[in-house]
């Protein structure tokens with residue numbers, strides 16, 4: 344593992360790291376904020392949205408002051424493999440680089456897109472090996488938009504690993520939204536039965552459960568009606584007894600101005616559950 348940069352912030356350390364991933368077959372970059380003080384610290388994973396890298400939330404998420412106060416280690420992976428022969432789709436922001444959808448692709452040409460395995464196996468193991476202060480017995484996960492979809496689906500599929508989950512403006516039902524079903528079809532093939540494992544509502548319909556979710560959603564989000572539709576998630580949770588706190592936030596859009604406003608609330612939500 345290579346350290347690309349480190350800087351002190353609020354007494355902790357914001358680092359950026361790169362390693363050769365055996366899972367994606369590419370170099371992968373990720374960011375880790377280690378709070379001040381003595382570890383071990385609970386590990387909170389932040390998954391970013393379409394077009395993002397590890398960098399966007401580092402620059403605009405405003406998580407460090409509260410993470411330092413609460414003693415949370417924040418890990419921010421990239422959203423897809425990049426470089427070499429990775430299918431980039433530079434003409435389409437919803438596919439390819441920056442649009443890994445946190446799944447394991449099965450279609451020809453997309454062999455590098457293995458973000459689900461990368462986040463469930465390889466990156467946690469790397470973290471355990473290189474960050475002595477990371478307490479992997481206390482992990483939470485949150486994310487934004489496509490990363491909210493990643494957080495909800497990873498939590499629903501791995502309830503024994505994650506003790507807490509929340510999301511900002513998540514894609515809750517990618518199978519039935521035009522802008523995300525295209526990605527599922529491209530990465531997983533034409534049969535929608537294969538998409539269910541990467542769709543939060545389908546997972547709930549199929550019996551997966553998680554302790555409790557917090558979701559914040561801006562009412563002025565331009566993707567609200569076509570892509571996000573949190574009311575569908577609310578219906579699925581209500582009809583199955585899945586615990587959900589959904590907060591509609593008047594006036595807020597899809598941007599990091601929205602995310603940073605509610606970042607402290609989410610960090611408290613996780614800290615309460617991670618101890």
Ligand SMILES: N[C@@H](CCC(=O)N[C@@H](CS)C(=O)NCC(=O)O)C(=O)O
Pocket residue numbers: 391392393394395399403436487488489597598599
């Ligand atoms: N590129 C898209 C917008 C993409 C977008 O809003 N991405 C969100 C995640 S879904 C994001 O976090 N963008 C990066 C940023 O705001 O820094 C467009 O032009 O409509």
